[in-house]
Amino acid sequence: MAQYLRRNHPAKKAELLRWRKQELIVKIRKGMEVEGVSTSAERVRDAKLAYLKGQRYYLFDNPQQPLDVGALEKIEAEMKDWQTKSVEEIIAWCSGRAR
Numbered sequence: 001m002a003q004y005l006r007r008n009h010p011a012k013k014a015e016l017l018r019w020r021k022q023e024l025i026v027k028i029r030k031g032m033e034v035e036g037v038s039t040s041a042e043r044v045r046d047a048k049l050a051y052l053k054g055q056r057y058y059l060f061d062n063p064q065q066p067l068d069v070g071a072l073e074k075i076e077a078e079m080k081d082w083q084t085k086s087v088e089e090i091i092a093w094c095s096g097r098a099r
Helices: 009-030 034-060 069-084 087-094
Strands: none
Touching: 009 034, 009 087, 034 069, 034 087
């Protein structure tokens, strides 16, 4: 028997995404070179995809609730969108210009 309470969301992945997003915002505000900002934007993309993958896992792995096909399709569509986002779109998303 487990000795911890099971989470119903990917908490560590959400924290990593928040940290990567904040890292990108700091680099933008400091006016770092394009290569450093684009590297951070790629890290944000990776963190967002990991977070979405975690959400998908929790949809499949929850024995108390039936599978929500609508939520699964929404997550899959968002994953597809994030895989094709450009660095400029990620920067705009992190700085709050496009949400």
